[in-house]
Amino acid sequence: MMEELIFSAKYPFSKTSKKILEESGISLSPQIISSALLRIRNSLKGTTSKISALKKEDYIQEISNYAASRMILSCMNNSYLTNKFAVSEAKRAYSYLNYEPEETISTLSEEFNFKIKKSEDKYFVHFSTYLKHSPGSLDYRLINRDLHHGYIIVNKHELLRLLQEAIRDRVQNIPLLKTHPREIKEAANSLFSELPKITTTKITFKKGDNPPCIESLLISLKKHHNLNHQSRWYLAVYLINKKMSTEDILDLFSNFPDFKEKTSKYQIEHAKKQGYMVPSCATIRGYGLCTANCNIKNPLSWKFKREKTSGKNER
Ligand code: SF4
Helix, strand or coil, X not given: CHHXXXXXHHCCCCHHHHHHHHHHCCCCCHHHHHHHHHHHHHHHHCCCCCCCCCCHHHHHHHHHHHHHHHHHHHHHCCHHHHHHHHHHHHHHHHHHHCCCCHHHHHHHHHHCCCCEEEECCEEEEEHHHHHHHCCCCHHHCHXXXXXXXXXXXXXXXXXXXXXXXXXXXXXXXXXXXCCCCHHXXXXXXHHHHHHHHHCCCCCCCCCCCCCHXXXXXXXXXXXXXXXXXXHHHHHHHHHHHCCCCHHHXXXXXXXXXXXXXXXXXXXXXXXXXXXXXXXXXXXXXXHCCCCCCCXXXXXXXXXXXXXXXXXXXXX
């Protein structure tokens, strides 16, 4: 039993942990709520908390605070926070996995239905598992790997990175519940009120640099609201035409709660290659994104028109 508890405290997203919670029930004591809030706050700061349990009850509390964190995130329904939490939990699991015996690695691989075979210090990962969970970096591209009868050879670190991605996927999949216990709602509200202080923003435009439609998108971005595909595309094309570098656009877009660097980078570079021009104000109006009557034909003329008008007013 103690072994299962230790395993579950390290890997609270596992089926074993779920079973323990079902048997023990989840307490929403002030202590659990405060540890759950700390866990989420830490994930926002990019840090993770380690287990400090000594006895059975401590391990159950550890598992409970993970479950309470997920309940709070479900109540908040903020994908930025959820994604941050999932990344942090996956990194935490990786840090434990690194020191685990083969047996534990294989238990977790089975948990995620990894198709793998081991030979000496190499692992053979079935390409379907590999494709599903490989990280976005170049090293993991299939084109850079050897394929042997449907299996890719990876080392231990690479296998653990695949597991890390699988864990992130599972943790970020938080069901949205219709009702939440009072303690969870209060915790969610307290975290909401802290959001502007604990999240970072890297937007540094000067007032009047951009037309009202773009300003409005940038305000949403600052608040970490999600934008639909068309709004993102318009913002990206506008910034590209303003000669902003891919890195700076990515920096801005990282404020989106569902930011995926690999996908965004591909889309920005694709838009650059295609040489997309900023659509006319009439088209933007058609998209429902026009927020003012600037009396110009294209949003890119905004600064020029503004400078001309303020020059006239100064005379
Ligand atoms: S008139 Fe053009 S620049 Fe002004 S808000 Fe509308 S779309 Fe944007």
